[in-house]
Amino acid sequence: MSMITYHHENGHTDLIVAVAGTSVMRAAVINGVEGIIGECGGQAMCATCHVYVREEFLDLLPEMSDDEEEMLEITASPRDEVRSRLGCQLKITTSLNEIAVDVPPMQVQ
Amino acid sequence: MTENIVIIGGGQSGVQLCDSLRTEGYVGAITLYASETHLPYQRPPLSKDFIAEGADAVALPLRAERFFADRAVDFYPGISVTSIDLGIKTVTLSDETSTNYSSLVFATGARNRTLTIEGSNLAGIHYLRTLDDATLLRGELAQATRTVVVGAGFIGLEFAAAARQRGLDVTVLEFGPRPMGRVLSEPMSRYFTEAHTRNGISMKLGEGIAAFGGDGGRITSAIGTSGTEYPANIVLVGVGVIPNDELASAAGIDSENGIIVNATLQTSDPDVFALGDCARYPHAQTGVMTRLESVQNATDQAKTLAKTLTGYPANYDSLAWFWSQQGPIKLQIAGITDGHDKSVLRGNLQANKFSIYCFRDTALVGVESVNSPADHMTARRVLTSGFPISPEQIADSGFDLKSHLKAFELADRG
Ligand SMILES: Cc1cc2nc3c(=O)[nH]c(=O)nc-3n(C[C@H](O)[C@H](O)[C@H](O)COP(=O)(O)OP(=O)(O)OC[C@H]3O[C@@H](n4cnc5c(N)ncnc54)[C@H](O)[C@@H]3O)c2cc1C
Ligand code: FES
Numbered sequence: 001m002s003m004i005t006y007h008h009e010n011g012h013t014d015l016i017v018a019v020a021g022t023s024v025m026r027a028a029v030i031n032g033v034e035g036i037i038g039e040c041g042g043q044a045m046c047a048t049c050h051v052y053v054r055e056e057f058l059d060l061l062p063e064m065s066d067d068e069e070e071m072l073e074i075t076a077s078p079r080d081e082v083r084s085r086l087g088c089q090l091k092i093t094t095s096l097n098e099i100a101v102d103v104p105p106m107q108v109q
Numbered sequence: 110m111t112e113n114i115v116i117i118g119g120g121q122s123g124v125q126l127c128d129s130l131r132t133e134g135y136v137g138a139i140t141l142y143a144s145e146t147h148l149p150y151q152r153p154p155l156s157k158d159f160i161a162e163g164a165d166a167v168a169l170p171l172r173a174e175r176f177f178a179d180r181a182v183d184f185y186p187g188i189s190v191t192s193i194d195l196g197i198k199t200v201t202l203s204d205e206t207s208t209n210y211s212s213l214v215f216a217t218g219a220r221n222r223t224l225t226i227e228g229s230n231l232a233g234i235h236y237l238r239t240l241d242d243a244t245l246l247r248g249e250l251a252q253a254t255r256t257v258v259v260g261a262g263f264i265g266l267e268f269a270a271a272a273r274q275r276g277l278d279v280t281v282l283e284f285g286p287r288p289m290g291r292v293l294s295e296p297m298s299r300y301f302t303e304a305h306t307r308n309g310i311s312m313k314l315g316e317g318i319a320a321f322g323g324d325g326g327r328i329t330s331a332i333g334t335s336g337t338e339y340p341a342n343i344v345l346v347g348v349g350v351i352p353n354d355e356l357a358s359a360a361g362i363d364s365e366n367g368i369i370v371n372a373t374l375q376t377s378d379p380d381v382f383a384l385g386d387c388a389r390y391p392h393a394q395t396g397v398m399t400r401l402e403s404v405q406n407a408t409d410q411a412k413t414l415a416k417t418l419t420g421y422p423a424n425y426d427s428l429a430w431f432w433s434q435q436g437p438i439k440l441q442i443a444g445i446t447d448g449h450d451k452s453v454l455r456g457n458l459q460a461n462k463f464s465i466y467c468f469r470d471t472a473l474v475g476v477e478s479v480n481s482p483a484d485h486m487t488a489r490r491v492l493t494s495g496f497p498i499s500p501e502q503i504a505d506s507g508f509d510l511k512s513h514l515k516a517f518e519l520a521d522r523g
Contacts, residue, residue, distance in 0.1 A: 022165070022167060026165070026169060028171075029169060029173070030169075030170055030173060031173050032172065032173025032174075032175055032176055032179070038169070039404065039408075040153070040432060041151045041153045041154040041158070042154065042169070043153075043158075043434050043439065043484075044439075045432050045434070045441060045482055046432075047482075055452060063356065067439065067480070067482065070481070070482050070483050071482050071483075073483055074482070074483055074486040076446055081298065088360060090214070106195055
């Protein structure tokens with residue numbers, strides 16, 4: 001069992017228990033975490049699952065694909081060069097078994 | 110009478126409508142009937158991730174389970190609407206009870222067109238629309254080694270590419286001269302034929318399906334209209350869909366290849382509306398009666414209809430966009446390219462990263478992008494803002510589309 005923490009702008013947090021293989025987007029959609037949409041179902045094609053990863057977890061993240069890199073250029077909320085990722089590309093694994101993210105204010109323009 | 114908006118169909122558009130009605134401030138009752146018993150789920154992954162090796166066992170839901178209680182939606186999974194009385198504004202249900210509505214919404218989607226040819230009842234022949242279809246298909250894929258896909262549409266080719274990634278021998282039979290011929294420009298179709306062929310998929314164009322051969326009740330081959338026999342231990346048929354409009358026409362609502370609606374998505378009965386895959390509406394940009402099958406269409410129509418149903422009548426005029434994932438290829442389409450008379454390529458075809466810009470009478474009408482999500486997002490902005498762009502500018506690789514667009518948008522706003 002792994003833990004994903006979603007921090008919202010209003011100070012509210014959602015703590016979600018996730019199983020291996022689940023992504024940060026998927027866990028949010030299944031559990032109704034506000035502010036994460038996942039419109040393309042996890043294909044890195046919509047950027048409505050944008051999150052800012054908290055500093056302490058940055059080293060644990062998988063490498064970024066070219067697709068993800070390109071999508072992050074067109075997010076509705078501004079990209080953070082260091083912390084921005086697509087939630088659908090962050091899968092819970094043995095190396096990433098805990099993560100905390102900030103949910104951006106906007107996912108759709 | 111108390112307000113009760115009754116929605117028929119718990120798919121992409123029906124669920125979005127529940128959500129958008131509450132967002133728009135509607136406080137009356139919402140009743141949602143859904144034939145399927147599952148928590149409403151997203152269909153697009155069913156022909157992509159869901160059938161990949163080692164895929165997540167559960168479908169991706171459209172909303173969390175508690176959504177319906179949170180938004181005060183009376184949700185009835187497994188209950189179908191069986192008939193409608195427009196005169197007394199009542200729906201009758203599969204459990205033989207009935208309910209009154211103040212407004213009624215058809216969000217009934219579409220179902221697969223099926224084949225009735227020799228051997229079409231053999232085990233191992235699949236269709237793909239629902240989670241149950243996909244679960245069955247996925248179960249059999251584990252043992253399969255050779256597949257024949259009938260129809261080179263989006264779902265057929267997504268399945269073909271996923272099956273190829275799992276190591277199956279894949280043959281695609283397409284009656285028409287090119288894949289996805291109804292929607293894609295000619296050069297884009299050609300690109301897909303070549304890319305799938307390079308990927309090891311055998312693309313048989315101009316080859317229809319004549320019959321299936323079997324042994325002991327199970328599929329062993331597909332026989333093409335040319336007479337060629339293609340061995341297969343699993344078959345996927347993707348030959349298009351039929352809109353679920355029979356319930357509406359039986360009630361006396363105008364339907365013809367879909368439930369006919371006006372620009373506000375209202376049917377021939379003023380208290381009845383239709384949206385998503387089942388609705389045919391006058392397209393704002395082309396003026397043509399149109400029925401689209403896409404997540405964007407279902408979602409944006411629901412958002413628009415929620416305004417009308419809360420007292421702010423709105424015409425549906427969103428830009429159409431679409432995506433498809435076929436193995437390593439991401440395709441995205443913005444706008445409607447139907448009837449274009451010129452297409453211009455921008456980007457690098459050899460590197461599998463490019464877009465095709467489609468013009469009609471020198472006006473840009475749609476853009477098809479391969480592995481270029483930024484192009485796609487820019488195209489959506491170009492088409493929405495009405496930024497005038499010429500084929501010559503697009504053909505000029507030095508022309509900076511993004512910054513010209515930005516300047517135009519700023520001038521437009523200021
Ligand atoms: C395998 C697959 C892959 C796809 N991939 C993509 C993609 O990549 N990109 C994209 O944009 N689109 C894709 N689509 C299309 C997209 O999923 C549909 O356009 C969208 O789901 C349409 O939404 P809808 O609400 O109109 O219909 P649906 O989502 O089909 O929902 C209609 C629901 O109504 C129910 N219903 C029907 N009649 C009744 C009744 N009498 N009473 C109660 N309930 C009833 C049905 O059971 C169904 O659950 C895909 C579709 C499929 C099948
Ligand atoms: S879900 Fe669409 S990009 Fe992540």
